[in-house]
Amino acid sequence: MNLTEFLGASPGASREGPHDRIVLSSRVRLARNVKGLAFPGWAKKPERVKALELIRPQVEGLPQMTGAYSGSMDALTALERQILVERHLISREHAARSVGSGLVLSRDHSLCVMINEEDHLRMQSLRRGLQLKAAWQAVDEVDTQLEERLEYAFSRELGYLTACPTNLGTGIRVSAMLHLPALVLAEQMNQVITAVNKLGLAVRGLYGEGTEALGNVFQVSNQMTLGEGEAEIVERLNKVVAQLIEHEENARATLLEKKPKMVFNHVGRAYGILANAHSISSKEAMNLLSLMRLGIDLDCFPGSQRPLLDELFTATQPAHLQRQHTEKLSADERDLLRADMLRAQLGPVARPVMPPPPATPDAK
Amino acid sequence: MLCDICKQNVAKVHLTQIIEGKTKKVDLCEACSKAKGIDDPKGFALADLLLGLGAAQQMDQAAPQTGVRCPTCGFTHADFKKSGRLGCPDCYQAFAEGLEGVLKSMHKGTRHVGKAPRRLQGPHDLEERIAQLQKRLEKAIAAEDFEMAATVRDELKRIREQASRPDKAATV
Numbered sequence: 001m002n003l004t005e006f007l008g009a010s011p012g013a014s015r016e017g018p019h020d021r022i023v024l025s026s027r028v029r030l031a032r033n034v035k036g037l038a039f040p041g042w043a044k045k046p047e048r049v050k051a052l053e054l055i056r057p058q059v060e061g062l063p064q065m066t067g068a069y070s071g072s073m074d075a076l077t078a079l080e081r082q083i084l085v086e087r088h089l090i091s092r093e094h095a096a097r098s099v100g101s102g103l104v105l106s107r108d109h110s111l112c113v114m115i116n117e118e119d120h121l122r123m124q125s126l127r128r129g130l131q132l133k134a135a136w137q138a139v140d141e142v143d144t145q146l147e148e149r150l151e152y153a154f155s156r157e158l159g160y161l162t163a164c165p166t167n168l169g170t171g172i173r174v175s176a177m178l179h180l181p182a183l184v185l186a187e188q189m190n191q192v193i194t195a196v197n198k199l200g201l202a203v204r205g206l207y208g209e210g211t212e213a214l215g216n217v218f219q220v221s222n223q224m225t226l227g228e229g230e231a232e233i234v235e236r237l238n239k240v241v242a243q244l245i246e247h248e249e250n251a252r253a254t255l256l257e258k259k260p261k262m263v264f265n266h267v268g269r270a271y272g273i274l275a276n277a278h279s280i281s282s283k284e285a286m287n288l289l290s291l292m293r294l295g296i297d298l299d300c301f302p303g304s305q306r307p308l309l310d311e312l313f314t315a316t317q318p319a320h321l322q323r324q325h326t327e328k329l330s331a332d333e334r335d336l337l338r339a340d341m342l343r344a345q346l347g348p349v350a351r352p353v354m355p356p357p358p359a360t361p362d363a364k
Numbered sequence: 365m366l367c368d369i370c371k372q373n374v375a376k377v378h379l380t381q382i383i384e385g386k387t388k389k390v391d392l393c394e395a396c397s398k399a400k401g402i403d404d405p406k407g408f409a410l411a412d413l414l415l416g417l418g419a420a421q422q423m424d425q426a427a428p429q430t431g432v433r434c435p436t437c438g439f440t441h442a443d444f445k446k447s448g449r450l451g452c453p454d455c456y457q458a459f460a461e462g463l464e465g466v467l468k469s470m471h472k473g474t475r476h477v478g479k480a481p482r483r484l485q486g487p488h489d490l491e492e493r494i495a496q497l498q499k500r501l502e503k504a505i506a507a508e509d510f511e512m513a514a515t516v517r518d519e520l521k522r523i524r525e526q527a528s529r530p531d532k533a534a535t536v
Contacts, residue, residue, distance in 0.1 A: 033453060038437045042451035118449065140479070147481040153453035154484060158467075159476030161453040165466060168456075170478045200472070227473020229493075232500065235515040 003080045004323070006069040006105070007087075016307065017129020021297050022245050024177040024217065024310070025088070028135040028234070029124035030143050031162045031171035033153040039163035040101070040116040048100030048116050055120060058149040059104045059113045064142055067107040074098040082319035088126070088177075090114055111142060118163050119171075121146070130241060132174055136234045159226060169226030174237045177206075178244055181216040181294040182251035185266065189218075192247060200224055201240060206286075215286035215313065220244065256298070264354040267295035275346040279335040285316045285342065300352040312345060367393035434458040493523055 017023075033039060037051050052072065060070050073081070073094070081095040090103060094117045102115040114122040123146075125139035153161040159169035167173070183189045193203045202223050205213040220241060222233050255263050270291035273280070280288075293309045295301055314320060321334050321341070329337065365375045373393030433440050435458065439451025450456065456463065467474050477496060480489060497520045504513035 035453060038452040039450060041447060041449050042437060042439060042443075143479075144482070147483070152481050154481055155453075155456065155476070156480070156484070156489075157475060158456055159478065159480075161456055163449045165450070165463060166470060168467065169471065169476045172478075224471045226467060226471035227475060227477055229478035229496075229500075229519070231478075231515050231519040232512070235512050239511060 001069070003069055003071065003076055003084075007083065007109075017127060017131055019245060020129035020306065022179055022248050023130040023241065024128075024179055026127045026130055026132045026135045027088075027124055027173075027175050027177070028132065028139050029122055029173045030139055030160075031119040031167045031173075032121040032123070032143065032146070032150075032160055033162060034120050035151045035153045037120065039118070040120060041118060041163055043100075045100055051120055052100055052102050052115055055115050055150065056102050056104065058146060059115065059121075061149070062142060062145055064111055064138075064145075065104055065106055065113075068104055070104040071102060072099070073101040073103060076103075079319055079322055083323060086314060086317040086319050091117060091122075093117060094122075111138065113142070119167070130176065130238075130245075132176065132234050132238050132241070136172075136174065136230065140230070166223070167225050170228070170230050170233065172225055172230050172233060173221055174234050175219050175221030176237065176241045178218050178220060178241070178248070179216060179290065179293060180218055180244070180248050181290050182255055183248050184213075184216045185263070186251045186255055188247075188251060189213075192244070196220060196240060196244075199236075199240060201237065214283060215290040217290070252294075252298070260355060263294075263298070264300070264352075266291045267298070267300050268352055268354065271295065271301075271346070271349075271352050274342050275349070276343065277339045278343075279332075280339045280342065281331075281335055282316055282318055282338065285338055286313065289313055289316070295352055300354055301349060302353060303350075308345065308349075312342065315341065365391055367391065367396050369393075369396040432458060432462075490523060490526065494520065497523065 017025075034051065034055065037043065038047060040048055040051070043051065056070060059065060060068065076084075081090070084090045084103075085092055085095045087109075089105060089109065089112050091114070094101065094103070094114045097116065100116055104113045104115070106112070110126050112124050112126065114124075123139055123142055125135040125142070127135045127138075155161060160171040162168050162171055180189065180192075183192055196203050200223055202219075202221050204219045204221070206215065206217045206219070220237070222237055225233075228236075270288040274285070274288050274292060289309055289312055292301075293306065296306055296309060316338050318331075318334055321337050322329055325337075367373050367375045368390055369392060373395065375391035376394050377392045377397040379390050379392075431441075434451055434455045436454035437452035439455050439458075441459065441462070444450060444455075444459070450459070464474065477493075497516055501513055501516045501520065504510070504516055
């Protein structure tokens with residue numbers, strides 16, 4: 001089965017999770033290397049191929065990987081790699097790799113192992129909503145089983161040895177993807193970023209390191225990996241995310257109380273453009289979808305489901321649009337197709353109701 | 365002063381960030397600061413930059429090891445300066461002297477705390493981890509951080525169970 005068929009056929013991760021009003025997803029990744037082999041960035045091509053041949057069957061043999069997709073990166077088309085990036089299944093760095101790098105992706109897409117990315121193994125577990133602990137436990141289990149099949153590079157003093165010293169020790173990166181439109185509208189986001197940075201945590205844009213915060217989506221993750229245990233890191237992040245949820249909810253309440261017209265103006269315009277435009281860039285679409293998602297959270301679209309919006313977030317990305325077409329589309333052509341798709345999808349969604357009917361404070 | 369990234373242009377953007385009481389500085393030229401998104405604070409964390417690129421510099425200052433070469437993979441200090449990545453697991457030993465300071469400024473500690481491959485675990489390691497967690501638990505309780513305390517307690521329980529099954533710990 002090729003990757004496109006695999007992504008289409010398998011059910012994929014569930015679209016709902018705890019706190020998914022604000023937390024889009026939780027992810028935990030572990031970096032591991034095999035003893036006696038040069039790190040992928042320094043290894044020559046034949047060494048990388050040898051390492052891939054050693055590691056891949058071991059990953060494929062894990063019980064969690066029954067029915068998984070497994071392939072070498074050079075077997076994937078540029079489009080397929082881009083689709084994986086847009087779904088946050090692989091890193092942009094990994095997408096740029098080819099011979100000697102590989103990918104094993106579980107049937108439900110919740111576990112993904114990159115082979116020969118920056119480290120020999122980058123295994124990650126992905127969950128909807130706020131489920132950092134569950135994500136950690138899932139990837140921890142994969143790691144525990146793999147350590148019996150492969151001899152890891154490990155030092156008692158320094159822990160798991162990684163290509164970059166920033167990942168040394170536990171090799172763990174715990175991150176949550178948050179939708180924070182009200183904090184951005186209230187112009188509080190910079191303060192929040194500064195505060196979170198002070199705790200030794202990083203705040204990044206939608207596609208990780210060095211990317212823009214499109215669609216008011218931010219990734220919060222731990223920076224330090226040495227000198228603190230996995231459980232403590234997970235708990236610390238959990239706590240900060242819980243606080244960010246509270247800040248965002250407070251910012252929403254305050255905006256609604258003090259500047260309701262400003263909020264409804266944004267939501268109404270977002271709906272107007274998304275449901276009626278005939279050409280729209282992916283950046284504009286994401287920013288407007290974010291505002292419309294906020295409108296859904298505020299009950300402006302009775303009966304509308306958040307999952308539809310979340311799906312459009314991904315479906316309007318360039319590679320996902322290109323997927324349905326055999327000929328290569330230009331950016332302008334994609335803008336037309338994106339608008340066509342948005343009009344069709346949002347056609348059945350009724351105009352926003354503003355102000356919305358009074359809701360109970362704990363309404364979801 | 366030259367830019368820390370390209371080392372060619374004059375640095376015009378100077379940033380200072382304090383994380384957990386540690387001051388970190390970086391000087392960049394205009395082109396590199398734009399490329400790194402520093403004009404847009406949303407997409408930027410100084411630490412990324414420092415941790416990724418500043419490490420080699422810092423290593424230089426701490427202990428010039430220009431002549432050192434990893435005996436296993438042939439990786440040199442100059443290579444580390446270029447990429448900010450090491451060549452193989454043994455590089456950590458070859459460059460240990462210079463790395464110590466780097467790790468200190470980058471991480472919470474310089475000694476690994478947490479999971480270890482089971483085959484390398486002696487009963488001693490578990491005892492040490494239990495002692496560490498005990499301390500952590502007391503600290504969390506003293507700070508009335510009960511969520512952290514619960515997490516640490518669960519972790520303690522898991523490790524104690526592991527410790528009481530030496531047969532399992534010994535299997536390879």
